[in-house]
Amino acid sequence: AQSVSQHNHHVILSEAASLELGCNYSYGGTVNLFWYVQYPGQHLQLLLKYFSGDPLVKGIKGFEAEFIKSKFSFNLRKPSVQWSDTAEYFCAVNGGGSQGNLIFGKGTKLSVKP
Amino acid sequence: NAGVTQTPKFQVLKTGQSMTLQCAQDMNHNSMYWYRQDPGMGLRLIYYSASEGTTDKGEVPNGYNVSRLNKREFSLRLESAAPSQTSVYFCASGVGDRSYNEQFFGPGTRLTVL
Numbered sequence: 001a002q003s004v005s006q007h008n009h010h011v012i013l014s015e016a017a018s019l020e021l022g023c024n025y026s027y028g029g030t031v032n033l034f035w036y037v038q039y040p041g042q043h044l045q046l047l048l049k050y051f052s053g054d055p056l057v058k059g060i061k062g063f064e065a066e067f068i069k070s071k072f073s074f075n076l077r078k079p080s081v082q083w084s085d086t087a088e089y090f091c092a093v094n095g096g097g098s099q100g101n102l103i104f105g106k107g108t109k110l111s112v113k114p
Numbered sequence: 115n116a117g118v119t120q121t122p123k124f125q126v127l128k129t130g131q132s133m134t135l136q137c138a139q140d141m142n143h144n145s146m147y148w149y150r151q152d153p154g155m156g157l158r159l160i161y162y163s164a165s166e167g168t169t170d171k172g173e174v175p176n177g178y179n180v181s182r183l184n185k186r187e188f189s190l191r192l193e194s195a196a197p198s199q200t201s202v203y204f205c206a207s208g209v210g211d212r213s214y215n216e217q218f219f220g221p222g223t224r225l226t227v228l
Binding site (some may be wrong): 004009032034036042043044045046049090094101102104105106107 | 147154155156157158159162172204206215216217218219220221222
C-alpha cells in the first residue's frame with residue numbers, strides 16, 4: 001500500500017529564514033504529487049503539483065518543490081518565509097489508486113515568528 | 115462559482131444520535147470525496163464517489179454511509195454517532211480521470227460527539 005511520510009511534525013522559523021519540508025512516498029509506479037496548505041481555521045488549498053516534466057515545480061506564494069524520483073521525495077521549499085506562511089502543510093500522492101485517491105501525509109505545522 | 119460548499123459548519127451530537135453532512139460542488143466534477151482530519155493523522159479518506167451513482171469505501175468507512183444524490187451533491191451520514199467520530203470532516207471534488215486528480219476542498223464541518 002502507498003504511504004506518505006512527512007519528516008517534521010512542527011517547524012518553527014523566524015521571518016526571512018529558508019524553509020524545506022520533507023516528503024517521502026512509497027510507490028514504485030508513476031505518481032502525481034501535491035502539496036496542500038491549510039491556514040488556521042481554513043480549508044485545504046493547493047500550493048503546487050507535479051504530474052510530469054520538469055521535476056522542479058513552482059507554486060503559488062513563492063513556494064517550489066523538487067521531485068527526486070530516485071529518492072522517492074518531493075520536498076517543499078521557500079527561500080524566505082513570512083509570518084503569513086504560518087499554516088499546516090500536507091504532502092499528498094496519487095498513484096495507482098482505483099479512482100485517483102490521494103494519500104496524505106500527516107502534515108507539518110509551520111510557525112513563523114515575526 | 116462557490117466551489118465546494120458544506121453544511122453545517124459546526125455540530126455537537128450526543129452519542130447515538132444521527133446526522134447527515136451535506137456537500138455540494140458547482141464545478142461539474144465527476145468525483146467527490148469525504149475525508150476526516152484528526153490531529154497528527156492528516157486526512158483519511160472515508161468514502162468516495164467516482165461518478166454519479168457509484169460509491170466506494172476508503173480507508174476508514176466504518177460507522178458512515180454516503181449517498182451520491184446527483185452529480186453535484188454527496189452526503190455523509192452518521193447513523194449512530196460515537197465519540198471516536200469527533201473530527202473535522204472535509205468534502206472534496208476531483209478534476210480529471212484516475213491518473214490526474216487534483217482535488218478541491220470545502221470549508222469543513224467540525225463535529226463533536228459527546
